[in-house]
Structures are given as C-alpha cells and as structure tokens.
C-alpha cells in the first residue's frame with residue numbers, strides 16, 4: 365500500500381525524541397526537505413493533477429523486482445530459503461494484460477534450482493565461472509562445439525536428446541543457442557582480435573553448430589517452400605493442435621529444419637566460393653525475418669512462397 369510520507373509539523377511525531385531512537389521507515393532527510401511539504405501543498409491547492417496510488421504500488425513493485433531481487437544470481441535462485449518457489453512464481457507472474465499464466469512453472473523451478481546448484485557447487489556461482497572452467501579444461505583451445513558439449517555434460521536440463529526408433533538422437537537447441545548467443549555477445553570488434561571465449565588457433569568454429577530447432581524457423585522454412593508439409597500436418601497446424609515433445613510430427617519438424625538449414629548453408633558455400641558460412645547466422649537471419657514478417661515489417665519478393673501456417677505448438681522444456 366502507498367503510505368503517505370510524514371510531513372514535518374510541530375505536532376508531528378517525527379521529531380519527537382523518543383521516535384528518533386526507534387527505527388523509522390522513512391528517511392528523516394526526506395521529511396526535513398521542505399520541497400516535499402511544498403509539493404504536497406501545491407498539489408492540494410491546485411487540485412489539478414492526480415496521483416494514481418495503484419500505479420505507484422505497481423511501479424514500486426516493478427522497481428523492487430528490477431533492483432531488489434537478485435533473480436539472475438545463481439546463489440540466490442538456487443536457495444529455497446532465500447528465494448522460495450512463491451517468490452519465483454511472483455517474479456514470473458502474468459502481466460495484467462495477459463490471458464495466460466506462465467506455463468510449466470514447476471519444470472522451470474526445478475531447472476532453476478538444478479542449474480543454480482551446479483553453478484554454485486562446481487563453477488563459483490556464475491556463468492562466468494563456468495566459462496572460465498571451460499577455458500581451463502580446454503587450455504583456451506576449445507571451440508563452440510566443445511562448449512556445447514561442456515554445457516550438456518554439466519547440466520542435465522540441457523540434454524535435449526532422446527531415444528527415437530532405437531537410436532539416441534540429439535537436438536541441443538538450448539545448449540547451442542546459449543553458446544551462439546555467448547559467441548555473438550563477445551564477438552570482437554576487430555577481425556584481428558581473438559575471440560575472448562575461444563582464443564585458440566582454430567577460433568570459435570561457429571560453423572560447427574547447427575540451427576536451433578524450435579518452432580519459428582520451421583515455420584519460415586515452410587513459408588519459403590524449403591520444407592514441404594503433408595496436407596494433414598497443415599490441417600493440424602491451422603487447428604492449433606498440440607504436438608507432444610517426441611511425437612512423430614515434432615521430431616520431423618525439428619529434424620527437417622536442421623537438415624534444410626545445412627543444405628542452404630552448403631548451397632551458400634558453393635555460391636560464395638567456399639567462404640565460411642554458418643548455420644547459426646542463417647538461423648539468426650531466418651528468425652529475425654520471421655519476426656518481421658509476423659508484424660508486417662518485411663515481406664518476401666521474387667521467390668515462390670507458401671501461405672504462412674501457424675508455428676507448431678509443443679509444450680516442452682527443450683525450446
């Protein structure tokens with residue numbers, strides 16, 4: 365609740381000696397500042413602009429979350445006493461305009477606890493500590509793919525892999541996008557400067573990664589006629605049918621996206637006379653393009669396209 369800031373008057377308890385000895389919720393410096401009482405007086409006298417106390421409370425909560433709750437600190441979010449489930453649920457509560465609460469909250473809680481605990485026990489409590497451990501392990505010679513393996517070896521919740529028709533298959537969407545975003549975030553300004561995370565002689569070798577198989581890139585690959593969907597799939601997508609993680613449709617959509625982007629990459633290498641082309645950059649490009657098409661900021665000219673069908677709907681922790 366919004367609490368009125370106490371105004372210093374001769375009858376105010378603020379300057380009472382006995383109150384001065386007690387902890388007081390408001391800073392006496394504010395109370396002593398005549399600007400506050402002047403502003404209150406002017407506000408009351410003018411009776412013109414109003415203060416919305418509900419919005420004050422919302423803004424205060426927002427600032428508290430932004431500044432007061434260290435929700436990105438593994439030491440904090442791994443601790444159920446310092447950071448109970450209810451606090452995490454509060455941080456990730458639905459926005460007022462949202463019709464839906466955050467899905468998979470329990471799964472997300474379990475992942476935050478596990479990742480946080482591993483970062484704290486094995487890597488000094490931070491992602492930086494994890495990157496330093498990677499550099500020590502590989503004596504600064506590690507590549508992007510080595511870092512992806514280090515992620516999946518260290519964190520069970522990143523093991524986006526399953527048995528399919530008797531064979532272990534790997535998609536590694538989150539481990540690969542984590543490494544690709546790290547690579548992009550620390551990309552050196554000058555081509556002569558080694559990449560700080562992958563400073564070895566072979567560099568990051570980012571082209572060793574695939575695209576990140578989730579839902580938006582298959583949608584645009586189909587729009588670009590690179591993927592052909594059976595009519596039954598198009599019907600299900602249009603109806604908004606859910607696909608279970610690991611279902612035939614979902615596995616096929618993810619696998620087709622990975623291989624299609626590899627084909628585009630190989631074609632680009634041929635056209636660009638063997639210059640290095642990475643599936644990561646093709647993914648980034650397609651993902652941004654899909655977002656722009658969605659809001660009408662871009663359109664595709666000069667090549668054949670399919671009508672855009674909705675992206676597939678799969679509830680999972682792997683995207």
Ligand SMILES: Nc1nc2c(c(CN[C@H]3C=C[C@H](O)[C@@H]3O)cn2[C@@H]2O[C@H](COP(=O)(O)O)[C@@H](O)[C@H]2O)c(=O)[nH]1
Nearest residue numbers: 541545548575576577578580581647648649651652683
């Ligand atoms: N395949 C693929 N999936 C991507 C991205 C990105 C953003 N990448 C940035 C980096 C360089 C580019 O220029 C992009 O600006 C997000 N996502 C996924 O979408 C989901 C929603 O995410 P958001 O809206 O952020 O909350 C989430 O599962 C997230 O992992 C991408 O590039 N490729």
